[in-house]
Amino acid sequence: MTIRKMLLASVAVACAIGPATAFADTATKKIALSNNYAGNSWRQAMLTSWDKITKEAVTKGVVAAADPFTTAENQATEQAAQIQNMILQGYDAIVVNAASPTALNGAIKEACDAGITVVSFDGIVTEPCAWRIAVDFKAMGESQVDYLAKKLPKGGNLLEIRGLAGVSVDDQIHAGIEAGVKKNTQFKVVGSVNGDWAQDVAQRAVAGILPSLPEIAAVVTQGGDGYGAAQAFAAAKRPTPTIVMGNREDELVWWKQQKDKDKYETMSVSIAPGVSTLAFWVAQQILDGKEVKKDLVVPFLRIDQDNLEANLANTQKGGVANVEYSLEDAQKVIASAK
Template identity: 30%
Template sequence: MSGTVAGVALIGLLAGCTATAEVGTPSTSGGGSDITALVDASAKTPIADLQKTLGAPVVPQGAKLCYITRTLSNEFWGFERDGFEAEAKKLGVAYQTFDVTDESSITEQLDKAKSAANQGCTALLASPISATALDTVFTAALADGVPSIILNDAKGTIPGVVYVGPDATTIGTTAADYIAAKLPDGGNVAMIEGDPGSSNALNRGEGFKAGLAKHSNLTLVASQTAKWDQTKAQEIATAMLTANPDIKAFYSQNDGMALGVAAAIAAKGLTGKVILVGTDGIPQAKKEIQAGNFTATVSEQPTTEGASGVDAALWLLAGKTVPGWVDVPAFVIDADNVAKYPTGMP
């Protein structure tokens, strides 16, 4: 859960932000409509169904979409950005991407979001580091008739904000159920957690534990944060295997950390003997599955999410009703289906 694109003169303003080609002349404020009234907060609709009912988005004159993402050194967010920018280019709408350098810096992301709000954006899209980090920006934007869309992480509670992505809790539960199916006789399992300030980490962890609770023959014997860091994950997994040599499976809350876990498993001579399930579905994870070093990954669809966020913003600008949750579900990739996903991320 990465890269930059060519900049334009519009943005020498922001260090660490990605600027993109402009289309038309962006307006300086939102549409002025009551965006909150257009969002059905209680509805959760798969993106495929929504596309059928709402049709192709129309780009209003002067529209400009702004996306505040996380660090692009994390490959996952690069794919999210790519989906956003590719859809904007395809539809011919002006856009701009703002990224942060520190994956855990809520303050840095808030500053970028405030800057984005002053760049003539008619819709704001963001992947908040925490569930409430950008609430003040979203609230102000909605008051000005500017749609506010959350992509993938940190589904919030501000009325009128649309969430586009999977259910992070379900991702954790899916991992637990998958491990249970692979271990019919049960056994000890461990979890490598992401940053404790991240909503994704918290929700995936809760989902995994809830999933394990359904399988009484599985026992969580170790769970520790590696803060999304591969090296830390390797160190922690090594210590876990030393203290609990009978661990039968690991769940890693992202694939980057899972790479570290795979190295720890290999160093103990346990590759193929200890189940390893990652999260996200990054290209390297799929290579590791093909090589037999990962068992599976619960893959998200960041490219689809980024594009869907563009569509949702434009539908709102056109006055169409959009569900509070645009569902882009995650799914398991393992040896049985990995060949279907040879490159990139869906």
């Protein structure tokens, strides 16, 4: 049984590296998802997306299996053991959302040495043999200021709500916003608070700093903090500035209410949990023998005034706006990286 499988695998490999026209079928390939954490709405949406897209792919016979595994304790050593188990279980590709960018490198090297394709996304890994699907968080921050520059050509004062201090994502978005402000000199950041990506923390922090601030034209955020900021402005009886949202359901609902009431305008941007499905298709493409660059950039999910309703309809209560990626999307991302 195992010997037959190994023969099949070697034939597949021979096909892949043989004549260039040979099409290595992925119908016999097995892909595993190694996930380190499932304790918030974003991760839950990520797992649901994975299930939805991969089940379809399995029934269509694109791949033989696509099994998700989540570690119980969100610990790097546990996830390293999980990946080593996957090697033993004979998966052809492992898609990883890593607990640590570096602490899994040993296990991932073992997987690569065993001939397994490793694709990391969201929580990416630094091991050179793995593929990385990263979000350009800096561009995400910059896009906020660019949008504001278009909407408020005269500029004005900005309040910046940052995320959790000491996390790299926070630094990157902040750097993007800084770059945006440097480019659009009519804007000035007059205050900055840490909202920890949570509505209640953001509301408290904004309420605390508001009395000391001049008139605010707009609030730049990192996601999960827009609704709290709006509440703080309302409580202080100050005019509501343009608050950039972060695709959470409560933020979109609030935005919709304001839009219906007095044509309030803003935009919303965040990373879609469905990025797991993009990683799945990228892994499938690599198994298919396609040339794929090691570093790919995933587009972030942006919601604007005109597609707010459509996105809100697709968002679960208490969830995050989401998109699931198709094979064509993956091919586009791969092509754009070349």
